[in-house]
Amino acid sequence: MHSTDLRRGLERREARLAWWLVTPAVGTILLVALFPLAWTLWESVHLHDLRMPWLGRPFVGAGNYAEALGDPRFWSALGHTGFFTGISVTIELGLGLVLALAMNRATRGRTLIRAAVLVPWAIPTVVSALLWRFMFDDQAGIVNVVLGTIGLTHEAIVWFIRPDLAWVPVIVSDVWKTTPFVALLLLAGLQNIDAGLYEAARIDGASTWQQFRHVTLPLLKPALLVALVFRTLDSFRVFDLIYVLTGGGPGTSTEPIALYTFNSLLQNLRFGYGSALSVITFGVSFVLAATYLRLLGRDLTEAKS
Amino acid sequence: MLAASCGQAPPSGATVVTFPGSMLGGEGAVLRAQLQRFMREHPNIRVVQRDTPDAADQRHQLYVQWLNAEASEPDILQLDAIWTPEFAAAGWILPLERFNPDTNAFFPVTIEANRWQRRLFAIPWFADVGMLYWRTDLMPRAPTSLGELEQEAARAKARGLRFGLVWSGARYEGLVTVFLEYLGAYGGQILEGGKVVVSSPAGLQALTTMQDEIYRSGIVPSSVLTWHEEETRFAFQNGDAAFMRNWPYPYPIMGDGAVSRVAGRFAVAPMPAASNGAPTAALGGAQLAINARSENPAAAWAVVDYLTRPEQMLERARVTGQFPTRRALYDDPALAKSLSVPVAQAREIIEHAVPRPVTPVYTELSEILQVQLHRVLTRQIDPARGLARAAAEMQALLNRAGLGPGTPLAQH
Numbered sequence: 001m002h003s004t005d006l007r008r009g010l011e012r013r014e015a016r017l018a019w020w021l022v023t024p025a026v027g028t029i030l031l032v033a034l035f036p037l038a039w040t041l042w043e044s045v046h047l048h049d050l051r052m053p054w055l056g057r058p059f060v061g062a063g064n065y066a067e068a069l070g071d072p073r074f075w076s077a078l079g080h081t082g083f084f085t086g087i088s089v090t091i092e093l094g095l096g097l098v099l100a101l102a103m104n105r106a107t108r109g110r111t112l113i114r115a116a117v118l119v120p121w122a123i124p125t126v127v128s129a130l131l132w133r134f135m136f137d138d139q140a141g142i143v144n145v146v147l148g149t150i151g152l153t154h155e156a157i158v159w160f161i162r163p164d165l166a167w168v169p170v171i172v173s174d175v176w177k178t179t180p181f182v183a184l185l186l187l188a189g190l191q192n193i194d195a196g197l198y199e200a201a202r203i204d205g206a207s208t209w210q211q212f213r214h215v216t217l218p219l220l221k222p223a224l225l226v227a228l229v230f231r232t233l234d235s236f237r238v239f240d241l242i243y244v245l246t247g248g249g250p251g252t253s254t255e256p257i258a259l260y261t262f263n264s265l266l267q268n269l270r271f272g273y274g275s276a277l278s279v280i281t282f283g284v285s286f287v288l289a290a291t292y293l294r295l296l297g298r299d300l301t302e303a304k305s
Numbered sequence: 306m307l308a309a310s311c312g313q314a315p316p317s318g319a320t321v322v323t324f325p326g327s328m329l330g331g332e333g334a335v336l337r338a339q340l341q342r343f344m345r346e347h348p349n350i351r352v353v354q355r356d357t358p359d360a361a362d363q364r365h366q367l368y369v370q371w372l373n374a375e376a377s378e379p380d381i382l383q384l385d386a387i388w389t390p391e392f393a394a395a396g397w398i399l400p401l402e403r404f405n406p407d408t409n410a411f412f413p414v415t416i417e418a419n420r421w422q423r424r425l426f427a428i429p430w431f432a433d434v435g436m437l438y439w440r441t442d443l444m445p446r447a448p449t450s451l452g453e454l455e456q457e458a459a460r461a462k463a464r465g466l467r468f469g470l471v472w473s474g475a476r477y478e479g480l481v482t483v484f485l486e487y488l489g490a491y492g493g494q495i496l497e498g499g500k501v502v503v504s505s506p507a508g509l510q511a512l513t514t515m516q517d518e519i520y521r522s523g524i525v526p527s528s529v530l531t532w533h534e535e536e537t538r539f540a541f542q543n544g545d546a547a548f549m550r551n552w553p554y555p556y557p558i559m560g561d562g563a564v565s566r567v568a569g570r571f572a573v574a575p576m577p578a579a580s581n582g583a584p585t586a587a588l589g590g591a592q593l594a595i596n597a598r599s600e601n602p603a604a605a606w607a608v609v610d611y612l613t614r615p616e617q618m619l620e621r622a623r624v625t626g627q628f629p630t631r632r633a634l635y636d637d638p639a640l641a642k643s644l645s646v647p648v649a650q651a652r653e654i655i656e657h658a659v660p661r662p663v664t665p666v667y668t669e670l671s672e673i674l675q676v677q678l679h680r681v682l683t684r685q686i687d688p689a690r691g692l693a694r695a696a697a698e699m700q701a702l703l704n705r706a707g708l709g710p711g712t713p714l715a716q717h
Contacts, residue, residue: 050369051666052706053395138528161530161683249476251680268669269369
């Protein structure tokens with residue numbers, strides 16, 4: 001009797017201590033994650049324009065959201081973001097897979113190759129964007145020189161003033177920079193596959209393609225999905241790369257949603273409208289992440305059973 | 306905070322005035338020297354300089370944050386030409402009539418740019434103006450009309466020069482200043498009262514001319530649509546262009562034969578007009594204003610008054626090449642010795658200066674215009690539709706801000 005009381009008291013004290021111990025962590029999360037989110041939500045339902053203080057700071061309900069939905073620049077920014085994400089992630093996954101398979105085959109200098117492959121990924125985005133900007137410069141850039149030398153073009157292409165061609169440097173530099181990340185992720189996945197499975201497949205008379213199709217791909221699916229989730233969410237928030245390379249131009253034809261939000265929020269100082277844009281971006285990313293996580297979760301459980 | 310170290314220790318009990326002026330290079334040196342002289346003459350006032358970013362956007366953002374937080378410091382603000390109405394409408398800076406400034410001594414246009422609702426809110430410190438650089442070895446005189454400019458540019462190009470004319474056409478504020486000059490050349494305006502009038506026939510002619518110069522006559526390379534001031538300077542300085550539209554700053558640099566291939570072979574003139582307009586120079590530059598919440602407005606005014614005196618302007622002109630805003634100085638032989646641009650031309654250009662639309666929402670207005678101008682010039686939309694769209698969006702912005710036609714704030 002006495003001892004159970006003591007134990008209960010101890011448990012209670014331990015529970016209390018545990019709460020005290022997690023308080024800083026929970027508090028920090030509330031402070032750095034939830035508080036800004038709540039604040040942004042609050043801003044997004046108010047008219048708050050630092051440049052027009054005479055308008056005050058009235059509550060406008062869904063007014064900012066309605067403005068965004070009726071704003072062609074918002075829709076085209078969303079479209080650009082989707083376009084950029086779709087194209088670059090597809091290329092990155094394809095190329096990354098090829099690279100990973102090649103690296104998996106390499107027997108000599110594997111560590112060196114892996115380190116070398118990581119170099120583009122290690123360069124800060126702003127630096128690599130500037131690098132590509134110089135390479136695609138119409139006057140002195142190497143891209144035009146190469147295209148001219150091999151006879152593909154007769155005149156220098158001014159990449160950044162064509163709404164279609166301006167995407168080329170953007171996508172090329174993103175692919176160059178992030179394919180290594182995908183490749184390494186997939187390489188890890190490949191190395192987890194039991195070599196015995198290939199042996200068994202060979203004994204059963206499977207061709208290389210059949211081995212790839214029926215052994216490698218299914219077992220690599222979790223790694224592929226992880227790469228897909230990371231790259232999609234990353235691309236969806238693309239900002240620095242395009243900010244440096246094209247500034248969203250020509251006109252606004254390469255402007256992604258993050259750049260438009262930045263512009264409204266920090267250039268035009270429209271806190272209300274900019275916050276509404278941020279909330280929408282957050283919402284779309286959240287839905288994307290949730291969808292992927294469901295896919296990923298199901299796949300992981302399937303793989304286990 | 307950084308105290309401007311002066312020779313003697315300031316007496317205790319001195320009034321402290323804070324001032325975030327430009328502190329880089331020659332500009333910083335001349336400002337420090339002038340403030341030290343000021344403090345020697347006014348031992349009861351101590352001026353403390355504050356470090357601020359030199360990039361206009363960043364400085365603007367910082368000011369807005371300070372002033373929104375109702376800070377009483379800095380006491381003095383260095384404003385870009387286009388910020389005065391914004392800060393005035395927000396109630397962030399003091400109207401200056403109480404100090405009886407001698408407004409007649411300045412070029413009227415520089416005063417006009419600093420008025421909001423008929424009250425003066427800042428004193429023009431120095432002026433920046435858009436001008437045409439032309440090659441004296443390629444033609445006998447500066448073109449007197451836009452048509453002549455285009456002909457000369459085409460002729461120079463036909464003789465093997467890479468570019469006829471270069472201007473800064475990237476999507477940024479510089480593009481609007483270039484457009485403003487073409488617009489003036491055809492007699493057009495961007496804003497009239499609270500009404501956007503940029504999609505007028507004059508606006509259409511101006512923008513069509515700019516587009517044709519790139520794609521029809523080809524005198525302007527399409528690369529300019531990614532260029533800022535510096536890229537145009539490189540092209541002209543390397544001898545690749547017959548004409549350049551730029552500000553005064555390249556003048557002394559390009560006169561240096563060590564870096565420039567056109568040293569001694571160029572001159573400046575106002576951007577010429579078409580038959581229905583007037584030569585136009587976009588007005589830029591810096592103004593000095595006083596924080597409305599300053600605890601020492603009188604001392605702050607003493608500093609502003611001192612820095613905008615003729616002697617200080619002359620010294621600034623000598624060290625930085627910046628144009629004084631006082632009219633009488635252009636008759637002073639001392640200015641001829643100080644300024645690298647010949648005074649007669651400097652005066653002619655500044656007399657053709659036009660402020661950008663004087664409205665508290667200028668920056669946003671300009672952004673809308675930048676996007677549509679750039680879309681037209683990169684041929685994503687035709688000039689008429691681009692201008693119509695810009696006008697509609699700009700008008701919607703003015704209306705939303707309560708600055709549309711017929712509203713009390715529109716009466717500028």
